[in-house]
Amino acid sequence: MQAPTRTPGQTPGSGPTRYTTSKDATPAWFWGLRLHLVCTPAGLPITWALATPKVDEREVLAALIETEPELAHDRPGLMILADKGYVFAELDRFLDQYGITLLRPSYRNHQPRPGQALLKPIRQLIESVNDTLKGQLGLEQHGGRTIEGVATRVSQRILAMTCAIWHNRTTGQPITRSLIAYDH
Numbered sequence: 001m002q003a004p005t006r007t008p009g010q011t012p013g014s015g016p017t018r019y020t021t022s023k024d025a026t027p028a029w030f031w032g033l034r035l036h037l038v039c040t041p042a043g044l045p046i047t048w049a050l051a052t053p054k055v056d057e058r059e060v061l062a063a064l065i066e067t068e069p070e071l072a073h074d075r076p077g078l079m080i081l082a083d084k085g086y087v088f089a090e091l092d093r094f095l096d097q098y099g100i101t102l103l104r105p106s107y108r109n110h111q112p113r114p115g116q117a118l119l120k121p122i123r124q125l126i127e128s129v130n131d132t133l134k135g136q137l138g139l140e141q142h143g144g145r146t147i148e149g150v151a152t153r154v155s156q157r158i159l160a161m162t163c164a165i166w167h168n169r170t171t172g173q174p175i176t177r178s179l180i181a182y183d184h
Helices: 057-067 089-097 116-136 147-170
Strands: 017-019 028-030 034-039 045-051 079-081 101-103
Touching: 034 057, 034 116, 045 057, 045 147, 057 089, 079 116, 089 101, 101 116, 116 147
Parallel strands: 079 101
Antiparallel strands: 017 028, 034 045
């Protein structure tokens, strides 16, 4: 498969990256940055990072924790939910140093991990947060032409979602992450 040509000024990143989604077995090419987001169980963003798709997601998580050690310090017993891509004994040892538990599914040929049954509804929450950022807040059509421009636009979307959650919580709305009232 030939990678399509990228013209200068398109979405930044470190060149084309090949990836295959779990829903679509057809390889695809994309340029850009991958958003790594840490949220509360209610979907409130706590911290985030942009990284090229070539950077291992486990390294990004470790960098987030090292950059913001108060994330774990201010939340004793912090549990981070993740997917199978975070399987790495060294990452588990690193997170143990900060008192963080990583809850993730096990591979099919391994024994189920403790708490694995809790992951399915949480995965739906994660997809819902992603859908809010992409669908209602237009994250995929950000218009950024530089890494700084993309970071600014991602910041705007995350701040908008955070403000909506705060406002909905303050005004007693039944669903705090709903943007329906702002979606016209």
